[in-house]
Amino acid sequence: MKTVTLTIDGRTVQAREGEKLLWAALENGIYIPNLCAIPGVKHPAAACRLCFVEIEGYPRPVTACTEPVVEGMVVSTRSPRVDRLVYTAFELLLSNHRLDCASCPRNRSCELQRIARERRFSLRVKRLRKLERNLQVDDSSPVVRYDPGKCVLCGRCVWACREKGTGVLGFARRGFERKVTTFGDVPLGQSGCNGCGECTRVCPVGALTGKEA
Amino acid sequence: MNLTEEEKRIAVEQTRNILQGFSGGRGNLIPILQQVQEKLGYVPREAMEEVAQYLGIPAVDVYSVATFYNQFRLIPPGKHQIKVCMGTACHMKGGNIILDCWKRRLGIDVNQVTPDREFSLERVACVGCCTMAPVTVIDEEVHGKVTPTRVDGLLFSFGVKIPKGQQKEGEAVEQQ
Incomplete structure (x- = not known):
């Protein structure tokens, strides 16, 4: 496997040829916010719009999860344009996220909190109107607790459920109504879920959490 | 359902x-x-x-x-399909009030059907007669300038009786 050398934020790093920029940065200890990225997936969803970076010679910021590394690439993870894009995407996610950090099982291990800390974002919605989705918590499974009000629709659980579980999770509906659910919107407990708990391990926020933990 | x-x-x-x-x-x-x-x-x-x-x-x-996709419906259509227009003109003329009237009178939400399968309710985007806003289309027949009273009248024409006491309360109608 050939390696390429590139510069990220002034640091020279090595990466495998063809690898996506996001993983090259993360493996070298350079944090780029991300929610929907899954290691090893061929066609990234690029849905969360949080991993924007500037690449020298590119007219505008690009998502790091879709950009393969190239020899001699010069990357900057921060710029006014990047910060603005990422902050807006982050705010939009927060605007319909049930913020309940104090009693959330993922408090201090939440990816949204991490992004806020790394980029010095506030965990409050200032510019946008808060839109609650008023979704019911699904407590029917003996192992998994699903709170759709905290879901960021990253799709990691859908992927994990297909790869390692029984494939009961999927997306349904469109726009504001979109949610991760099961066939016919049946509660998890009756969906054929075998309780492997893989979804709780990949969920970046407190939407899918294990019950015994 | x-x-x-x-x-x-x-x-x-x-x-x-x-x-x-x-x-x-x-x-x-x-x-x-x-x-x-x-x-x-x-x-x-x-x-x-x-x-x-x-x-x-x-x-x-x-x-x-x-x-x-909006083109797929997951529940069987009612015998009478009620489509409430939510286009720009109907929206300005209070289309949502008319939609609420239908919901309350039929006791169902949008994209649902009454338990007796008589009526199903849908919202549509512009049916092309904005001068008549707010518009409700029932089985391809267009009804313009709909008011809450007209909703009750239309239901009456289909044989649904609204008990006197309920007219103001806006409760769901018992279906025969």
Whole structure:
């Protein structure tokens, strides 16, 4: 496997040829916010719009999860344009996220909190109107607790459920109504879920959490 | 919405007939769902399960596509289909008030059908007669300048009686 050398934020790093920029940065200890990225997936969803970076010679910021590394690439993870894009995407996610950090099982291990800390974002919605989705918590499974009000629709659980579980999770509906659910919107407990708990391990926020933990 | 055993049997049978004309693979999903809807008037769960099995994809993927597109309806249509216009003009003229009236009187939400299958309620985007806003279309017949009283009147014309005491309360109507 050939390696390429590139510069990220002034640091020279090595990466495998063809690898996506996001993983090259993360493996070298350079944090780029991300929610929907899954290691090893061929066609990234690029849905969360949080991993924007500037690449020298590119007219505008690009998502790091879709950009393969190239020899001699010069990357900057921060710029006014990047910060603005990422902050807006982050705010939009927060605007319909049930913020309940104090009693959330993922408090201090939440990816949204991490992004806020790394980029010095506030965990409050200032510019946008808060839109609650008023979704019911699904407590029917003996192992998994699903709170759709905290879901960021990253799709990691859908992927994990297909790869390692029984494939009961999927997306349904469109726009504001979109949610991760099961066939016919049946509660998890009756969906054929075998309780492997893989979804709780990949969920970046407190939407899918294990019950015994 | 509960289907009768007979309806389920027909749904499965018809879906299997339709599937015979298609090869496997995800690419055929939408054409199959369209044909199922053309045949049955809606896409029931039982049909979606058959399609998923035939194409070798998770059932939730079929559900995902069927709920994503407005063209698919998942519940059987009522005997009378009530479509409330929510286009720009109707919106300005209080289309949402009319929609609320229908919801309250029929006791159902949008995209649902009354338990006796008499009426189903839908919201549509502009039916092309904005001068008559707010508009409600019932079985292809256009009713313009609809008011809450007119909603009650229209229901009366279909033989639904609204008990006197309830008219102001706005409660759901008992259906005969």
